[in-house]
Amino acid sequence: MALRKPFFTFGSKFMQNKTAQYLQLALILGAGVIGAMAAQWLGLPIPYLLGSMSASAIVSLTTYSRSGEKLWFPLQLRHVFIAVIGIMIGTTFSPEALKTAPILAITLCAMMLFVCAAQILNFGIFHHIGGYDRVTAKYAAMPGGLIEAVTLGEKADGDVETMSIQHFVRIVLVIMFVPTLFQIFSGETVGSAASQTLESSPSDWTDWLFCAVFAPVGIWLGARLKLPASHLMGPLLLTALLHAVMAVDIQGPSALLNLAQLIVGAGLGVNFARSTLCHLLSAFALGFLSVSTTLIMASGFAYLLASVVPMSFTALLISFAPGGVTEMSLVALSLGVAPVLVTTHHLFRIIFTVTIAGILTARSERLGKGNPGS
Template sequence: MSIVGKSIRMVPKSQALTCLLAAVGGAVFAVLNLPLPWMLGAMAFTLVAAMLKVPVQAPEKLRPYTVAVIGVMLGSGFTTQTFDHIPQWSLSLMFLSICVALQASVVGLFYVKAGQMRPVTALFSAMPGGVVEMMEIGKRYGGDERTIVLIHAARIVLVIAMIAFWFRVVLGHDVSGVAPLGKGHSTLTDLAILFACGVIGSIAGLGLSLPAPTFLGPMVLSAAVHMLGWTTGSPPVWLIICAQVLLGSIVGGRFVGVAPRFVLKAFGLSAVATVMMLAIAIGLAQALHGVLQQTPEQILLAYAPGGLTEMSLVSLSMGADVAFIATHHLFRVILLLSIAGSLLAWIAGLLTKTRPALDP
């Protein structure tokens, strides 16, 4: 039997079903002209199937390849002028730190009061990023890891949906879901360079133990070759669509095996919390856009508490300043990772001493 045949046989039927279901969901949303159709459609169909106990299984093993494509795609948005803007962005990054602190404080208090969560669980559920780290450290200090993971997963889903709705319905922007960067024509040489960025960048990211290594490695390398002028190419549209469908199925598939009642409760709490976080981001965007010399829309996309990979796709789909937004989301992730093992762990230790009981 050929290697290809063996590889196909090794793909579980449940994963094949999930990918097919996700593709159908994306196509349906695209036909209905809904915002971010390929990602949100895949996410919605997979999530509903999981709740209905359809035997779906998220293709998690494909995630490194998916995020590598997105990383290369993001790098395509960097130019030789990017670093000329870094001094201007430093003030915006400082305000982003304040935004993160405000969002976490307000939402953490909401989870304790309205969600009746234990403070440790609320603390790590309220952080807008670093899902794995928040789960691990939160669990170490007695938090409910299932609640933390589910709240973060719901946050990512809801932020994407709400941002897409806001830009499409309220602001009237085109949110087609296909990044403008992928609309140009790339030569075989361009594609070869981009492929090398994905492979070498992933290996380097893993070797350097970067956060999200198969995403950041390709993104940094792709940004470098674009800023050096070696290529102006970007991944083709069909590959961008595939990446969105796979990512949507992976996010939706995280709810497999979770009781619908628990999911609905998590989504209810997370919906209110997400509105609070976005309200803070919108308020800062309106207040600071003159000082930061950016449009309110740009600042909102940069300050929105979505996942690094997912928000990168959203910004690409909206034709936003990729470098500005990606830099801010990367900064937010690094900020949260840097305080997760020190400041947050110290706060969790204090909370554990005062509230020893575990979550129900």
């Protein structure tokens, strides 16, 4: 008679896997804390974001090269703190912000021109200099929408790994370049390294309570309304609406913002794990060229628009810089530069970019362009 395998064996393996996952998470977050502290000591801009991201990337690359497995970092944890960032942006909203509608009419039209010019420029860099096939270059060149760009590119038979790395490199380089350049040219330390805070008055336990409640409610709202960047936009819109009608007055706790930067940065760094050093160096070289030229173009747009609309050059540059909406909104928060306006511009950039790419993809399919080199 065959003996049954005891149930606790399965339970034991399950617990071992869970323990290993939590140890990996502790390693990533521990590295993030050390990186953030080092970056703050060095006086780097937005140290909690850039420091944790750099340290997490180093640990992830080193660990993956030895074990062949990516360190565990729960996506839900990043989503929660992206929601916190959305709440923080929402706390900066006031009824006066509605007066910016005429400004947006001008700047969003300029954004459409910027997106088209950036797409053409980046395609040339990736195809003619990087040697990517036309499909991979076309979707790697999109100045926004990482997930959407890779999804559309995969459907068109592009190189998924190359497109993913190139878009991730774009986001990383932009969030490193923008605050660093601002620090160099202004001569001032920016972000939490300069003790900047969103608090107009000291926060208390009620502010933490509001954040704890608004985060899950906002995430649900964003998913329900099918908003782009829903984990960011749901909490942002909820908080902004309640602030606009003066139902609440949340003082964004600076400690919570620093923690959000650390978690988001550590989560970004983990994504470097599966890349080879050679592939990363190549992607960063092309990304450096692409981001540099795109930021020069963004600076030109910002300079021209600053003489037409009542927005500062810094706010306009951050609005046109082709980073991720979450990350650039966090940069705007850290620099104390019109985060609501910056977020609006980035959402429009991503929606417009993805819409145009979707139309072109559908048109290519109708014309029967099935080979990757077309």
